[in-house]
Amino acid sequence: MTASDTTHGRAHHGAAVLADPLRNKGTAFTRRERAELALDGLLPPAVETLAEQAERAYEAFRGYDKPLNRHIYLRQLQDTNEVLFHRLITEHLEEMLPVVYTPTVGEACRRFSEIYRRPRGLFLPYDDRDRFREILRNRPNDDVDVIVVTDGQRILGLGDQGVGGMGIPIGKLSLYTAIGGIHPARTLPVLLDAGTDNEELLRDPHYLGSRRRRVTGEAYDELVETFVSAVEAELPGTLLQWEDFATAHARPILTRYQDRLLTFNDDIQGTAAVVLGALTTATEIAGARLSDQRFVVLGAGSAAVGVADMIRTALVDEGLSADEAVSRFWFVDVDGLLLTSRSDLTDEQRTYARDDDEVRHWDGDGAPALDEVVRRVKPTALIGLSTAHGAFTEQIVRQLAADCERPMIFPLSNPTSHAEADPADLARWTDGKVLVATGSPFPPLRIDGRDVPVAQANNVYVFPAIGLAVTAARATRVTDRMMVAAARAVGRCAARSAPQDGGPAPLLPPLARMRDAAREIALAAALAAVEEGVAPEATEDELRAAITRTQWTPDYDD
Numbered sequence: 001m002t003a004s005d006t007t008h009g010r011a012h013h014g015a016a017v018l019a020d021p022l023r024n025k026g027t028a029f030t031r032r033e034r035a036e037l038a039l040d041g042l043l044p045p046a047v048e049t050l051a052e053q054a055e056r057a058y059e060a061f062r063g064y065d066k067p068l069n070r071h072i073y074l075r076q077l078q079d080t081n082e083v084l085f086h087r088l089i090t091e092h093l094e095e096m097l098p099v100v101y102t103p104t105v106g107e108a109c110r111r112f113s114e115i116y117r118r119p120r121g122l123f124l125p126y127d128d129r130d131r132f133r134e135i136l137r138n139r140p141n142d143d144v145d146v147i148v149v150t151d152g153q154r155i156l157g158l159g160d161q162g163v164g165g166m167g168i169p170i171g172k173l174s175l176y177t178a179i180g181g182i183h184p185a186r187t188l189p190v191l192l193d194a195g196t197d198n199e200e201l202l203r204d205p206h207y208l209g210s211r212r213r214r215v216t217g218e219a220y221d222e223l224v225e226t227f228v229s230a231v232e233a234e235l236p237g238t239l240l241q242w243e244d245f246a247t248a249h250a251r252p253i254l255t256r257y258q259d260r261l262l263t264f265n266d267d268i269q270g271t272a273a274v275v276l277g278a279l280t281t282a283t284e285i286a287g288a289r290l291s292d293q294r295f296v297v298l299g300a301g302s303a304a305v306g307v308a309d310m311i312r313t314a315l316v317d318e319g320l321s322a323d324e325a326v327s328r329f330w331f332v333d334v335d336g337l338l339l340t341s342r343s344d345l346t347d348e349q350r351t352y353a354r355d356d357d358e359v360r361h362w363d364g365d366g367a368p369a370l371d372e373v374v375r376r377v378k379p380t381a382l383i384g385l386s387t388a389h390g391a392f393t394e395q396i397v398r399q400l401a402a403d404c405e406r407p408m409i410f411p412l413s414n415p416t417s418h419a420e421a422d423p424a425d426l427a428r429w430t431d432g433k434v435l436v437a438t439g440s441p442f443p444p445l446r447i448d449g450r451d452v453p454v455a456q457a458n459n460v461y462v463f464p465a466i467g468l469a470v471t472a473a474r475a476t477r478v479t480d481r482m483m484v485a486a487a488r489a490v491g492r493c494a495a496r497s498a499p500q501d502g503g504p505a506p507l508l509p510p511l512a513r514m515r516d517a518a519r520e521i522a523l524a525a526a527l528a529a530v531e532e533g534v535a536p537e538a539t540e541d542e543l544r545a546a547i548t549r550t551q552w553t554p555d556y557d558d
Contacts, residue, residue: 013037014038014039015042017039018039018042018043021078021079021080021081021082021085022184022185024080025083025556026043026053026081026084027043027047027048027053028047028048028049028556029043029047030047031047050087050554050555050556053081053084053087054084054087054088054091057077057088058088058092061073061088061096067098067099067104068104068107068108068111068115070099070104071099071100071105072108072115072117074088074099075108075117075170076117078120079117079118079120082184082554083554083555083556084554085174085554086174086177086178086184086554087554089174089175089178090178090515090554093178093179093511093512093514093515094510094511097175097460097511098440098441100171100175101172101174101175102156102414102415102439102440103156103415103416103440103441105156105167105171106155106156106158106414108167108171109152109156109158109161109164109165109166109167109168110158110164111164112163112164112165112167113163113164113201113206113207113208113209114206120166120170120189121166121169121170121189122135122136122138122139122188122189122190123163123166123190123191123193124190124193124227125193125210126195126210126212126219126223127210129222129223129227132226132229132230133233133234135230136230136231136234137234139188140185141185141186141188143185144186144187144188144235144238145182145183145186145238145467145471146173146176146182146187146188146241146467147187147188147189147235147238147239147240147241148168148169148172148176148187148188149169149190149192149227149240149241150165150166150168150191150192150242151165151191151192151244151245151249152164152168152191152193152196152244153165153214153245153246154244154245154246154247154250155168156414156415157387157413157414157415157418158415159198160196160198160201160214161196161198161201162193162195162198162201162207163196163208163209163210164209165244166189168244169190169243170189172189172241172243172266172463173187173188175460175463175464176463176464176467177552177554178515179464179465179514179515179518180465180466180468180522180551181468181515181518181550181551181552182464182467182468182471182552183552184552188235188238190227192223192224192227193209193210194215194220194223195209195210195212195213195214195215196210196212196214197213224249224253228257228260228261231261232261238262239264239466239467239471239478240257240262240263241263241264241266241463241467242254242264242265242267243265243266243267245265245302247302250267250268251265251268251302251305251306251346254269258477258478259477261477262470262478263478264478264483265302265306266459266462266463267306268302268303268306268309269306269478270459270462270463270466270483271306271307271385271412271459272303272306272307272308272309272310272483272487273310273462273483273484273486274457274458274459274461274487274508275310275311275383275410275412276307276310276311276484276488276491277461277487277489277490277491277508278410278455278457278490278507278508279293279381280314280488280490280491281491281494281495281506281507281508282381282435282507283408284495285406285435285507286380286405286408290314290315290318291315291318291319291320292380293379293381293408294328294330294377294378294379294380294381295308295311295328295379295380295381295383296330296332296379296382296383297329297330297332297352297383297384297385298332298333298370298382298383298384298385298386298388298392299332299384299385299387299388299413300331300332300333300338300349300352301385302348303385304331304383304385304386305331305348305349305351305352307383307385308329308331308352309480310483310484310487311329312328313480314484314487315328317484326351326352329352330373331352331353332368332369332373333386334386335367336366336368336369337354337359337367337368338350338353338367339354339355339359339367340353340355340356362376370391370396371393371395371399374396374399375399378403378404379404380404380407381408381409382396382397382408382409383410383412384411384412384413384419384421385412385439386413387418388413388420389419389420390420390421391421392420394425394429397409397425397426397429397430397434400430401429401431406433406434406435407430407434407435408434408435409421409430409434410436410437410457411423411436411438411439412437412439414439414440415440416440416441416442419438419440419442422442423436423438423442423445423454424442424445427447432445432447432448436454436455436507437454437455437456437507437508438454438455438456438457439457439458441454442454453510455494455506455507455508456508456511457508458511460511460514461490461509462483462486462487462490462521464514465486465489465517465519465525466478466482466483466486466525468519468547469486469521469525469526470525470526470529471550472522472526472543472546472547472550473530473535473536473546474535474536475526475529475534475535476534477529477534481528481531481532482525482528482529482532482534483525484528486521486524486525488524489520489521489523489525490508490509490517492520493509493517493521494506494508494509496509519544519547519548522547523540523543526538526543526546526547527540530543
């Protein structure tokens with residue numbers, strides 16, 4: 001017998017079991033299992049329950065003082081024992097979300113080549129584009145419900161991180177599992193390696209990605225098409241989520257493929273749905289209607305336009321005409337207010353451009369800046385997706401608060417260092433009247449003697465539920481109406497979580513109860529899918545039962 005024969009015979013026993021994170025129970029293997037699987041001697045004698053393991057793992061997590069070290073610890077745990085990892089995340093979601101995902105994942109992406117330990121997911125380099133179908137067949141598990149793919153070009157607010165962008169799909173899919181309940185074996189992170197234009201990475205001798213400039217133009221479009229065709233051939237019916245693509249690519253890719261396969265862009269549609277959910281709650285607190293609001297948006301990238309598109313759909317649902325809905329928005333970018341005379345606007349941006357005659361008599365030359373727009377428009381909602389740190393100045397915020405009883409101010413840029421304002425400043429400048437949601441985590445505000453949590457408009461409120469909805473309902477497309485339905489369900493979940501003592505209501509549901517909320521949000525999206533004809537006919541009770549069956553719980557199989 002050769003050494004390879006011996007190794008093959010032990011593929012399902014001993015060290016091979018411990019090396020498989022989907023099968024490994026570690027110290028929770030019973031004495032009988034240890035004997036049957038040839039694990040005797042490979043583990044310490046003690047037999048622990050999953051709860052005991054989670055308690056020990058949590059203590060180890062708390063033993064690290066730096067967020068990045070905590071992130072590395074959790075990733076190593078995920079690569080060792082998936083059930084224990086997801087149990088830990090589920091039990092401590094609010095504390096661990098900023099470590100698993102934004103903002104810490106940004107640092108993990110930036111230092112990906114430095115902290116790389118073990119492979120996870122698939123890397124698809126441009127030079128191997130003719131072999132994408134073959135490479136997809138190398139995936140670790142045959143059946144996949146959700147793929148998250150990035151090309152690493154626009155990672156959070158950090159820009160081009162090349163192959164380091166893989167940290168985003170990995171982190172995102174861990175939340176599809178922890179919150180949405182998508183089985184970890186049925187998720188697949190993908191890095192589409194089109195190269196990088198990050199000079200620091202190109203000079204780094206330890207960079208793990210393709211050491212080449214990014215492909216552009218027709219070559220880039222061909223790369224994406226080759227990938228989509230490979231997914232259609234190898235994994236038909238799988239949800240494909242696009243993540244952190246540059247503005248120049250994000251919208252065209254979504255437009256090209258959203259009617260061809262089951263797909264959505266979380267930066268465009270997920271962000272928009274969460275913001276709409278927070279706005280829904282905020283308008284109820286303010287005693288107003290969404291259709292009564294005036295929106296100034298700082299930033300005109302794909303995420304910002306996606307937010308406006310989603311709100312516009314909801315405004316039309318409330319009875320406004322399409323033109324009336326568009327008229328409620330004023331977009332400002334680095335060059336000022338978007339005006340029809342500008343020649344550098346995309347078709348999506350041009351939808352929201354204001355007529356030059358409207359501002360002809362405003363102060364200043366050229367396109368008005370944010371402060372002048374706020375002074376003239378008197379908005380009720382100010383939304384930031386600009387990555388311009390501190391752009392919501394005291395002068396601008398006080399002007400807004402002077403013209404609005406309950407100003408809604410959402411500094412949504414990630415990471416924290418790019419936020420347009422600090423919520424504590426917003427509360428001080430508005431005398432506590434502000435209704436605020438942020439893109440990154442901030443400490444609670446002290447208002448009228450109470451600690452008021454700051455709602456983090458994290459996409460985690462929507463994308464895990466969308467994954468759960470399409471998997472349970474067997475949907476074939478993700479539609480705008482499904483996303484609006486999910487957003488409204490987010491608002492309803494927030495309203496139900498209002499304090500019983502009459503304290504300030506949160507704009508978004510508590511993160512600690514997001515697994516429960518995910519089922520309700522998924523149900524709303526699934527019902528919309530059936531109504532839109534993109535999912536098989538099913539009653540509400542049938543969909544609710546399917547969602548409950550689909551949502552995986554991190555427990556060891558008997």
